[in-house]
Amino acid sequence: MSQRINGYAVAPEAYKAKAALEDYFKTTAIEPSLMHLIKVRVSQINHCAYCLHMHREEALKDGDTEKRLLLLDAWRESGLFTPRERAALAWAESVTLISTTEAPDADYEAMRFEFNEKDAVDLTFLIAQINGWNRIAVPLRQVHPQDRAR
Template sequence: MSQRINGYAVAPEAYRIKAALEDYFKTTALEPSLIHLIKVRVSQINHCAYCLHMHREEALKDGDTEKRLLLLDAWRESGMFSPRERAALCWAESLTHIADSHANDADYEAMRAEFNEKDAVDLTFAIAQINGWNRIAVPLRQVHPQDKLR
């Protein structure tokens, strides 16, 4: 795959503004490990190789395990994820597939059972953020620097 446009080179200010929201997430009560799981799971759904490379490596660096990341696509069938993580992953899938799910009440209620109002809003923003990044990287065919044949 080859890159269509180097979006960062063409519109660095847009990237800078979007990236500023990433700093906000560091100030929230959301655990970094939870944010990593959301970023990887949403990127799996959206088939964003660039973001999968980046966020998997960040998750591992911050202490998550290869086993959990390998099972992330099957989190519903795995006992390796906490109730809080499961609620966040369910909400992430619901919002990523919003045209079909309409952010249904069952998914919302499951998320709210684990997240207070502020954390629910922060989680929703985090999910929207990674979906946005995916929707930039995939159509521009952004290539991760390590995305090479062995």
């Protein structure tokens, strides 16, 4: 696969503006490990290789395990995820697939059981943010770094 457009080179100010929201997430009560899980899971759903590569590496660097990341796509069938993570992952899937899920009350209520009002909004912004990054990287065919020569 080859890159269609180097979006950052063409419109760096747009990327900088979007990246500014990433700094906000560092100030929230959402733990970095959960942020990584959300970013990886949403990127799996959206088939964004660039974001999967980046956020998997970040998660491992910050102490998550290969086993949890391998089983993230099947988190509902795995006991490796906490109730808080499970509620956030269900909400992330519902929001990412909103055209078909319509963000059901059951997912919202499960998320709200684990997250206060402010954290619920921050989590929803985080999900929207990674969906936005995916929707830039996938259509522009942003190429992830190659781990080894082909």
